[in-house]
Amino acid sequence: MNFELPDTVRMIRDTVRDFTRRELIPHEALVVRREAERGLRDDPLLPEEVEHELQHKARMIGLWGIDVPQEFGGQALGMLAKCVVTEQLKHSIVPFVAPPDSPNLYLLNDQCRGAQIDKYLLPYLRGEKKSCIALSEEGAGSDAAGIRTSAERRNGKWVINGAKMWISHARRAHFMIVVALTDPAKGARGGMTAFLVDRETPGVSIPGSYPMIGEYHPYQVFFDNVELGDGQVLGEVGQAFIPITNRLGVRRLDIASRCLGLAQRCLQMMIEQANTRKTFGALLADRQAIQWMIADSWQELEMVRLQVYQLAWKIDQGAQDFRRDGSMVKVQATELIARVADRAIQLFGGMGLSKELPLEYIARSARVLRIVEGPSEVHRWVIARDLLKNGLPQG
Numbered sequence: 001m002n003f004e005l006p007d008t009v010r011m012i013r014d015t016v017r018d019f020t021r022r023e024l025i026p027h028e029a030l031v032v033r034r035e036a037e038r039g040l041r042d043d044p045l046l047p048e049e050v051e052h053e054l055q056h057k058a059r060m061i062g063l064w065g066i067d068v069p070q071e072f073g074g075q076a077l078g079m080l081a082k083c084v085v086t087e088q089l090k091h092s093i094v095p096f097v098a099p100p101d102s103p104n105l106y107l108l109n110d111q112c113r114g115a116q117i118d119k120y121l122l123p124y125l126r127g128e129k130k131s132c133i134a135l136s137e138e139g140a141g142s143d144a145a146g147i148r149t150s151a152e153r154r155n156g157k158w159v160i161n162g163a164k165m166w167i168s169h170a171r172r173a174h175f176m177i178v179v180a181l182t183d184p185a186k187g188a189r190g191g192m193t194a195f196l197v198d199r200e201t202p203g204v205s206i207p208g209s210y211p212m213i214g215e216y217h218p219y220q221v222f223f224d225n226v227e228l229g230d231g232q233v234l235g236e237v238g239q240a241f242i243p244i245t246n247r248l249g250v251r252r253l254d255i256a257s258r259c260l261g262l263a264q265r266c267l268q269m270m271i272e273q274a275n276t277r278k279t280f281g282a283l284l285a286d287r288q289a290i291q292w293m294i295a296d297s298w299q300e301l302e303m304v305r306l307q308v309y310q311l312a313w314k315i316d317q318g319a320q321d322f323r324r325d326g327s328m329v330k331v332q333a334t335e336l337i338a339r340v341a342d343r344a345i346q347l348f349g350g351m352g353l354s355k356e357l358p359l360e361y362i363a364r365s366a367r368v369l370r371i372v373e374g375p376s377e378v379h380r381w382v383i384a385r386d387l388l389k390n391g392l393p394q395g
Helices: 007-037 048-060 078-089 102-111 115-126 241-274 288-316 323-348 359-369 376-390
Strands: 131-134 150-154 157-167 175-181 192-198 219-228
Touching (some): 007 048, 007 359, 078 288, 102 115, 102 131, 102 175, 131 157, 150 175, 157 175, 157 192, 241 288, 241 323, 323 359, 323 376
Parallel strands (some): 131 175
Antiparallel strands (some): 175 192
């Protein structure tokens, strides 16, 4: 049993750490200001020209296609490497993602067939197209099996009708992965199908959005008699539930990696502040209350990091069903960052509440993470249901 990261992963970790320090952290004041000023609008927190510049610089130093298969021009370093990269990028609050985004990559690479590879997968891998997933609905958020959007066969076509909500990136995506019922009687057990839908397809509309905390600004998406050919079916008809839930597991791992990076940033700031700030004639570092904040944060951070890396390793070893472990890292990591960010603000006092530092932004963003991709309560239920049904995992 070896807990050391492979040499390749350690090298890319150090490269990303330097990239974050040089290229991302200097843009944090801009992100804080744009988030404060955009109000109810959906303006991106990074101006388009800044994002393009960062993407170019990332590509130049090899931060592209980390987990993309080699046959498609990627580095094929796997999920563990991608988690380490994400963790290092999230030492900054700048909403930069090393493309392509892993969850949709995982799903598209697994399910795309024939012409879909050239039309959707390869442009996505190259960064030429952006995607989003349209799953959640009113009354079907955490319970994905409760969706009501339908896809019926009419005159040799699939016709989609329904509405989705809380869909991130919908207006900026070139195509959507839309999950619909093709057999309502079967539901999740053979009646759910995924479709590839171009954003400009007739009948697709994105009329409204939901201003939210921090960088999040999801959308409504309506489907009014949207006609699709058989070539737009992603995977097998009726068999979308397990691939989609595994894709959600990858997203939960991605969120957990983000939480690790943000928690590490908070802890680093706490240590620096404790070693320089004096109150009543003594350093904060000499106060037992502060020492416990730092000690607890470090212990919790290390425990969650082990969980995250282990799940990433399992996926790299070919794990086919990681729903329980995905729920576990989602709960532990999102609750970790909430505690650590709160302690950091408490340690910094009034300055921690100000927009001069990234702590208040991290704390607000962390609150969102305990809800998106399934709230903690649902994930605890998923874990308990699995253990009560199947018993404790063996070895």
